[in-house]
């Protein structure tokens with residue numbers, strides 16, 4: 163069983179957050195350090211540490227992340243203009259919180275995807 167994360171505490175309401183959406187499978191709230199005018203995290207209620215550990219029984223829940231992303235994008239008025247969905251995986255992927263989540267970034271024209279410059 164995965165250990166409790168800071169996101170579990172937000173989902174449970176132990177830590178306050180700006181929750182935009184919650185259902186049986188996922189919870190969405192504003193990122194504490196936004197990287198875009200709209201920066202929302204859509205988090206699985208089940209604390210799976212990363213995509214590296216997903217199982218086929220998680221398929222419905224993981225697919226639901228996209229359905230909720232579309233709903234939030236629609237609510238924010240950006241579903242037509244566009245937005246970016248990111249899932250970081252592991253240390254090299256830049257994942258800081260070991261609890262599966264999707265970033266929704268929106269609110270303007272986004273820059274290109276980054277990769278460190280090789281010197």
Ligand code: 5GP
Nearest residue numbers: 168179191192193194195250256257258259
């Ligand atoms: P990761 O790098 O794991 O893909 O993204 C983790 C995200 O969680 C970061 O964008 C970070 O700003 C956000 N974050 C970390 N701690 C908290 C918190 O306590 N509350 C909220 N709302 N976001 C957090």
